Amino acid sequence: MKRLLFPIIALLLGAGPALGQDEVFDSHVHLHAGAESLDAYHAQNAADGVEATGFAAMWFGGPNQARAGDVAAMRAAHDATLELASANPRMLPIATVHPYDGDAALAELDRVAGLGFKVLKIHPHTQRFDLADPRVGTLVERAGARGMVVLIDNAGIVPNDTVHLFNLALAHPGTRFIFAHMGGLDFRAWNILPLARTADGLLADNIYFDISGTVLLAADSPLEEEFVWTMRNVGIDRLLLGSDFPQLSLARTLAALDALDLGEEEAAKIRYGNARRLFGLD
Template sequence: MPVIDAHSHIYPDKIACKASSAVGEFYGVDMNAKNASASALLAACEGSPITHHLVHSVATRPDQVATINDFIAEQCRLHPNFIGFATMHHDFEDMEGEIDRVMALGLKGVKIHPDTQKVNLDDPRLMGLYEIIAGRLPIVIHTGDYRYDYSHPRRLKRILRTFPNLVVDAAHFGGWSLFDYALEYLEDENCYVDTSSALEFLGPRRTVELARAYGIERIMFGSDFPMWSPVNEYNMLSAMPFTEDEFEAITWHNVERFIGQEIK
């Protein structure tokens, strides 16, 4: 059966190590030896049960948007097991035109990271983006960071209430480092959550508790490559006491529903 990693970052070869190091500096993790290229991601998963990768990158300036989107689209053309998500920046001039363009390129959604982009999740400029993509494309949103307020789950709650047709993955179990706060705000909302950058912090018992509190149908497996090894993350998840049907939903069917596409 397919196993889909719903949260992976990739960068062009010439900046793959530099970009990885920058991510590590942001989170206080030593990433200097990690290569975040597409080929490194594929090599890291070779021989494992992981068959597909939802890939993206983040624009920290508006002039990076089109270049990153072209790169992600090209990598998806080269690697059919990649599912590409576009980036967007809150100061990009023609959001609607770029969304039309990336859809024509075959990209399947959008990814934003309010903390590294330094913008509130419910900033009016981003509310404009949500209006454009609601009912058209899903979005992965980095949610939660104890050091910042940009991506707090309470901001996402407002967005979900404003745009009921917006399909959202609240990444990192709804709020990285704010896992219990996230459940408080998002338990009864209409969104997905992924497991990226969460399993190591939560441990098996709390992971299963949170997954069942949200509802298994909302949970998607994600690794946050290159931050963590996709294979190690998969192995941790597979060792947890989920039923076979629950595990299949988390690693396959829920991602299909999120992107609106069957994966075989």
């Protein structure tokens, strides 16, 4: 594609105005301050000249949020997030519970699933849980049974997170997973997927990735060719666009995607088509 050859420093520190793309779904938006954050997200996109056709948003975003033992606060945050989504039809709300809250977490998961939440986000680094803990397996199994997609951080900041996430997906074939950031700078590890798919009965087709953050590092860098190779190995149909707002902007993320050597059909799937299919946006 290579229509915009922005140097990596421009991608990291502020890419220029927007990209005139068609439909865009931003699968990774943090609304730490609720409506105030939502207003800031819209304002930033307007200033950059981009527009999200839809976006998935969560209130959770730091070590002082979604802590174990704080189910009442999570419940209140879910209600506030749902209220925001009800007033903003383009917003897909994301829920968060802590695996170590056991039955209380499962009860809250059941409640939000009944309210229409389609995505559960958990974060092993900031929530400080072990991906190999059986309570994580119990939670993601329940989420899958309720038709929810499980979004888990995979930025490579937790030791061996890619290995643990791969095994989690193997153990729970009925649950669809999105692994955020596609491993960070450890993205190479996911090239095992084409081989894993050749093993009869091993892997369900249940792994997706968002490329938030990592795409900014890879575009117009020495890593780009290998990153694009990895994207195609894991499957273009399995990739989602995400900004990770407010840490990063949608405009910069779109600029990085546009800089990759992808075909227009491939890029269109990542920008919107894959999210439409996964989340049933139509």
